[in-house]
Amino acid sequence: MQKQDLTATHRRIKPYIHRTPVLTSRLLNEIAGAELYFKCENFQRMGAFKMRGAVNAVLQLSEEQKARGVVTHSSGNFAQALALAAQSIGVKAYIVMPQNAPQVKKDAVRSYGGEIIECASTPIAREERAAQVEQEKGAYFLHPSNDREVILGQGTAALELLEEQPDLAYLFSPVGGGGLIAGTALAAHYFGKDCQVIGGEPFGADDAYRSLLSGQLETNDTTHTIADGLRTQLGDINFPVIKEHVTRIIRVEEAEITAAMRLLWERLKVIIEPSSAVALAALLREKDEFKGQKIGVLLSGGNVDLKNLPF
Amino acid sequence: MQKQDLTATHRRIKPYIHRTPVLTSRLLNEIAGAELYFKCENFQRMGAFKMRGAVNAVLQLSEEQKARGVVTHSSGNFAQALALAAQSIGVKAYIVMPQNAPQVKKDAVRSYGGEIIECASTPIAREERAAQVEQEKGAYFLHPSNDREVILGQGTAALELLEEQPDLAYLFSPVGGGGLIAGTALAAHYFGKDCQVIGGEPFGADDAYRSLLSGQLETNDTTHTIADGLRTQLGDINFPVIKEHVTRIIRVEEAEITAAMRLLWERLKVIIEPSSAVALAALLREKDEFKGQKIGVLLSGGNVDLKNLPF
Numbered sequence: 165m166q167k168q169d170l171t172a173t174h175r176r177i178k179p180y181i182h183r184t185p186v187l188t189s190r191l192l193n194e195i196a197g198a199e200l201y202f203k204c205e206n207f208q209r210m211g212a213f214k215m216r217g218a219v220n221a222v223l224q225l226s227e228e229q230k231a232r233g234v235v236t237h238s239s240g241n242f243a244q245a246l247a248l249a250a251q252s253i254g255v256k257a258y259i260v261m262p263q264n265a266p267q268v269k270k271d272a273v274r275s276y277g278g279e280i281i282e283c284a285s286t287p288i289a290r291e292e293r294a295a296q297v298e299q300e301k302g303a304y305f306l307h308p309s310n311d312r313e314v315i316l317g318q319g320t321a322a323l324e325l326l327e328e329q330p331d332l333a334y335l336f337s338p339v340g341g342g343g344l345i346a347g348t349a350l351a352a353h354y355f356g357k358d359c360q361v362i363g364g365e366p367f368g369a370d371d372a373y374r375s376l377l378s379g380q381l382e383t384n385d386t387t388h389t390i391a392d393g394l395r396t397q398l399g400d401i402n403f404p405v406i407k408e409h410v411t412r413i414i415r416v417e418e419a420e421i422t423a424a425m426r427l428l429w430e431r432l433k434v435i436i437e438p439s440s441a442v443a444l445a446a447l448l449r450e451k452d453e454f455k456g457q458k459i460g461v462l463l464s465g466g467n468v469d470l471k472n473l474p475f
Numbered sequence: 476m477q478k479q480d481l482t483a484t485h486r487r488i489k490p491y492i493h494r495t496p497v498l499t500s501r502l503l504n505e506i507a508g509a510e511l512y513f514k515c516e517n518f519q520r521m522g523a524f525k526m527r528g529a530v531n532a533v534l535q536l537s538e539e540q541k542a543r544g545v546v547t548h549s550s551g552n553f554a555q556a557l558a559l560a561a562q563s564i565g566v567k568a569y570i571v572m573p574q575n576a577p578q579v580k581k582d583a584v585r586s587y588g589g590e591i592i593e594c595a596s597t598p599i600a601r602e603e604r605a606a607q608v609e610q611e612k613g614a615y616f617l618h619p620s621n622d623r624e625v626i627l628g629q630g631t632a633a634l635e636l637l638e639e640q641p642d643l644a645y646l647f648s649p650v651g652g653g654g655l656i657a658g659t660a661l662a663a664h665y666f667g668k669d670c671q672v673i674g675g676e677p678f679g680a681d682d683a684y685r686s687l688l689s690g691q692l693e694t695n696d697t698t699h700t701i702a703d704g705l706r707t708q709l710g711d712i713n714f715p716v717i718k719e720h721v722t723r724i725i726r727v728e729e730a731e732i733t734a735a736m737r738l739l740w741e742r743l744k745v746i747i748e749p750s751s752a753v754a755l756a757a758l759l760r761e762k763d764e765f766k767g768q769k770i771g772v773l774l775s776g777g778n779v780d781l782k783n784l785p786f
Contacts, residue, residue: 185496187518206744207498426781433517433777435744466744470737470786 165316165405167354173220173316174323180219180252182208184321186328191431196451199458201332202428203325206436206466210276212393213321213464214245214308217343220317221306222249230255235303237283237290239265240393241465242308247278258303260294268469309341310399319347325460326355333457336443338464339363339372339413340394342402348462349409359460363406363413364446366391366421372398372406373413390474391421393439393465414446421445422474428463437468476627476716478665484531484627485634491530491563495519495632497639502742507758508766512643513739514636517747517777521587523704524632524775525556525619528654531628532617533560541566546614548594548601550576551704552776553619558589569614571605579780620652621710630658636771637666644768647754649775650674650683650724651705653713659773660720670771674717674724675757677702677732683709683717684724701785702732704750704776725757732756733785739774748779 187202205213222234233256236246243259250257259278261270262285273280283293298305307314321344322335335352337345345363352359365372366389374382381403387395398406416424425441428434440463447454447461498513516524533545544567547557554570561568570589572581573596584591594604609616618625632655633646646663648656656674663670676683677700685693692714698706709717727735736752739745751774758765758772 182499185498187496188493190520209501211744429746429781433522433746435740435746470740470784473781475781 165312165350169316170319170323170350170354174320176223177216177219177317177320180249181216183324184208186325187432187434189432192427195427196447197455198451201325201329201458201460202432203321203460203462204434205321206434206440206463210241210244210248211465211467212241212245213318213344213462214241215249216320217311217314217317217347218242218245218249218306219252221311221313222246222253222255224313225304229304232302232304233258234306235260235294235297235301236306236308237261237294238308239269241467243269243278244272244276246306247273247276251277256303258297258301260290260297262290307399309343309396310401311343312401314343315347315350315402315405317347318344319351321462322348322351322460323355326351326359329458329460331357331458332359332460334454335359335361335460335462336447337361337363337462338391338394338439338442339365340439341396342372342398342406344462344464345410346402346405349405353409360411361409362411362446364442365413365415366394366442367415367417369395370415373415375403376407376410376413379407389421390418391439391442393437394442414450416442416445416449420449424448426475434463435466435468436463437465438474440464440466476623476661480627481630481634481661481665485631487534488527488530488628488631491560492527493519494635497636498743498745500743503738506738507762509762510769512636512640512769512771513743514632514771514773515745516632517745517751517774521552521555521559522776522778523552523556524629524655524773525552526560527631528622528625528628528658529553529556529560529617530563532622532624533564533566535624536615540615543613543615544569545617546571546605546608546612547617547619548572548605549619550580552778554580554589555583555587555778557617558584558587562588567614569608569612571601571608573601618710620654620707621712622654623712625654626658626661626713626716628658629655630662632773633659633662633771634666637662637670640769640771642668642769643670643771645765646670646672646771646773647758648672648674648773649702649705649750649753650676651750652707653683653709653717655773655775656721657713657716660716664720671722672720673722673757675753676724676726677705677753678726678728680706681726684726686714687718687721687724690718700732701729702750702753704748705753725761727753727756727760731760735759737786745774746777746779747774748776749785751775751777
């Protein structure tokens with residue numbers, strides 16, 4: 165994935181996405197002891213950066229593929245992103261979701277025109293059901309994070325931030341499936357000036373931390389974290405990018421995630437989901453190292469149940 | 476107050492305020508049946524538009540006045556705004572607050588360097604205590620909304636919005652003490668193209684609605700509303716401006732305020748306080764009248780207690 169791939173991706177998806185604002189807060193700067201620029205992907209269409217990758221992946225399909233539709237399995241933001249991206253482009257989307265997925269998430273997918281296909285709530289059942297839809301409908305399977313076009317799409321958030329703040333010394337991103345941090349690392353590599361990318365990851369789902377340590381893809385034994393968007397695994401397409409271009413992963417405790425989330429709600433006045441708070445939590449955990457630096461922080465999404473807040 | 480007064484005010488306060496972003500949401504546009512532009516003053520310094528007026532008023536004092544400090548009575552956003560504005564400009568601020576004001580509000584004022592002077596929690600006690608400080612310290616008394624410089628400062632939010640969206644047909648603002656809507660009306664008059672200003676006001680504190688009907692300043696008998704920023708009275712400086720330049724006030728029920736607040740949290744992903752939701756609530760209540768129009772909506776502030784949400 166080259167510099168011009170990112171530039172072309174950004175040009176391609178622009179009509180379908182919001183250019184999200186960058187917010188700052190003197191109080192948060194004081195707390196961190198650094199100069200922070202928050203890229204607010206919680207204001208992205210459908211409420212998360214996932215829209216960028218989904219739009220890019222659907223736009224890159226051939227006309228024949230578009231005519232047969234797309235399929236994914238997800239109960240999270242990618243389900244909504246693919247449904248809305250496909251609808252915006254005039255493509256049919258089949259979304260495989262576990263039967264016990266929250267009604268609010270099913271409703272959101274339906275409101276974006278996605279056709280929900282229910283399955284049992286195990287990873288294997290999901291994959292099998294998606295493969296079945298792929299076969300039966302001839303639909304194109306899109307992975308939420310381990311896909312070249314998805315990674316390039318996600319990288320455009322950092323690209324926009326670097327257009328506005330070209331001399332960031334660091335870029336902090338949450339790490340879940342690895343699509344966002346891989347795209348961010350490419351953007352920092354090609355468009356930053358020695359901009360280092362650092363991931364935030366919950367201790368409860370630290371496959372990326374352990375994978376960087378061992379140099380090979382490790383898996384999560386458990387996924388006990390409030391950051392539900394980060395319970396997923398790195399993949400074989402994004403891991404090599406992460407290995408090459410990400411400086412470091414900082415792991416954070418659950419209480420640090422909740423505290424950072426609350427800080428962003430109270431001080432930045434933005435609704436962000438727990439996964440989004442992990443990047444700031446990582447920075448604050450090791451803040452002595454980053455004193456006085458100019459730092460970008462990706463706020464990945466804002467889809468949170470107001471009836472079920474951790475504070 | 477002339478066009479050049481607003482322009483000069485904006486230039487004067489710019490170094491001390493954030494230029495806040497304007498957000499849009501296709502889903503909220505669909506719900507309203509119109510094209511909405513939300514001016515996010517919840518992202519303003521200290522979390523509300525009040526910073527604009529406070530900065531302007533303090534900057535307009537003579538050096539001698541600045542040396543003696545400023546005083547106000549407020550338990551709301553103006554207390555924090557004046558403390559922070561004065562601190563930013565290097566002026567001492569005395570803030571008269573009722574003894575029973577929430578600790579979190581006192582803490583905020585102190586964190587901005589304001590000196591809190593406690594009083595009994597009646598309107599008369601507040602005014603007397605402030606007058607006493609005025610005398611004893613020689614401090615300059617600033618009213619939160621019924622002041623020429625405050626009104627001009629508040630008008631710069633709409634001015635910025637009209638710079639970005641010059642052809643708004645309507646501008647919706649909440650109405651409390653009247654400073655914001657008066658300033659907004661001036662901005663619309665001088666910088667809009669036939670842009671009509673409409674106020675949203677709770678039924679439980681509808682002095683502005685009744686004042687426009689009768690043509691003279693009416694008072695609130697009760698102030699039963701969740702929109703705590705709007706429990707205050709219009710004044711004799713802002714009312715003539717409102718009478719001349721505001722098209723209409725739409726009153727809203729408490730349930731409509733809460734519903735609009737929730738909609739903004741869930742769809743626009745912004746933390747706003749109940750008072751901020753009143754403008755959108757007013758628009759949605761009468762939305763058939765505004766179908767297809769291009770409409771600015773002022774989100775006035777985001778200082779809300781996360782432990783005490785109405786949903």
